[in-house]
Amino acid sequence: QVQLQESGPGLVKPSETLSLTCAVSGYSISSGYYWGWIRQPPGKGLEWIGSIYHSGSTYYNPSLKSRVTISVDTSKNQFSLKLSSVTAADTAVYYCARGRGGSPAPFDPWGQGTLVTVSS
Amino acid sequence: DIQMTQSPSSLSASVGDRVTITCQASQDISNYLNWYQQKPGKAPKLLIYDASNLETGVPSRFSGSGSGTDFTFTISSLQPEDIATYYCQQYDNLLPYTFGQGTKLEIK
Numbered sequence: 344q345v346q347l348q349e350s351g352p353g354l355v356k357p358s359e360t361l362s363l364t365c366a367v368s369g370y371s372i373s374s375g376y377y378w379g380w381i382r383q384p385p386g387k388g389l390e391w392i393g394s395i396y397h398s399g400s401t402y403y404n405p406s407l408k409s410r411v412t413i414s415v416d417t418s419k420n421q422f423s424l425k426l427s428s429v430t431a432a433d434t435a436v437y438y439c440a441r442g443r444g445g446s447p448a449p450f451d452p453w454g455q456g457t458l459v460t461v462s463s
Numbered sequence: 464d465i466q467m468t469q470s471p472s473s474l475s476a477s478v479g480d481r482v483t484i485t486c487q488a489s490q491d492i493s494n495y496l497n498w499y500q501q502k503p504g505k506a507p508k509l510l511i512y513d514a515s516n517l518e519t520g521v522p523s524r525f526s527g528s529g530s531g532t533d534f535t536f537t538i539s540s541l542q543p544e545d546i547a548t549y550y551c552q553q554y555d556n557l558l559p560y561t562f563g564q565g566t567k568l569e570i571k
Contacts, residue, residue, distance in 0.1 A: 389507065389550055389562040404559040438506055448554035449497040451518065453506035 345370040347439050347454035355433075355461050361426040365439030365454055366419075372397050373417040377442030379450060380413060380424045382435040385458075390435075394447035395422055402447055429461045465489050465553055469563030477571045482538040484566045486551035491531050495554045498527055498536045501565075502547045510549075511536065546570055 351363035365378070372378065379394035393403035395413045403411050407426070415422040426433060436458050440450035466489040476482050486496065494514040499507035509518050511527035514534060524539045538545055551563040 388564050389552070391560040391562070402558060406559065440506075443509070443512060446554065448495075448552065448560050449509050449512045450499075450507070450552075451509035451512075453508070456506050 345441060345452055347441065347452060349437060349439050349454045349457040351437075351457060351459070353458060353460060355429055355459060356463050357430055357461055358428055361424070361429050361433060361459055361461070363424045363437055363439075363457065363459070364421050365423070366421045367441075368420070370441075371417075372415060372420050372422065377402075377447040378415065378422045379440050379442060379447055381438045381440060381450060381453075382433075383438070383456075384432075384435045391448075392424065392426075392437075394442060431461050433459070434461045435459060464559060465492060465555055465557060465561055467551055467553055467561050467563040469551055469566055471566060472564060473567040473569070475569045475571045476541050478541055478543060480541045482541050482545075482568065484536045484549055484551075486529075486534045486536070486563050488532045488534070488553055488555075490555075492553045492555040494530045496527075496529065496534050497552045497554070498525075499550045499552065500545075500547045501550065507550060541568075541570075543570060 346368045348366045377394045380392040410427045412425040436456040438456045440453040443449045468487045496514045498511040501507040515527045548565045548567045554560045
């Protein structure tokens, strides 16, 4: 059974870089699938941030593309998110998820999510 | 961006009721439409993929239909454990993948 677990700082200062990691268990990332990040501001809806194929090909939300980097570390069986120049608008629960089948979406399964607050 | 318009934004129904949520895409997305259930404090869970395919392990009271721009999600007989917020999500070739604004389902 595939399981995903997000980790990283819960508090980031404005203008700094948000860094999160998603550890995958029960499946080897190098074997395939897309792996993605989705976020949800408190009390609001869901926003897709971007996805990465196991080979390293990336797809980003154009609205965030200039600030986002998603990378994969097959040796550690994990993938990561970096979001630069953060503001309060980036405060959200950040989820990692696997793409189903041969596409970045649908997203299944999901990690439990981690709240990141941007504040000085 | 492809806009996904979900309605209603909230819904109150009784146990045993048939519940229907609609999702309209701003352009043709074929059947690249998924439905998720999110319970409070939890991650979303995939229920329906490609408009009408039931994810393994999901009760058969959940169903989806539609293609092109108009989609429907139905719970045939509402159960207490179905209380959640439901989201549609499109994944057409045109990025970004986008979600509807959600439908909060409550028990009367």
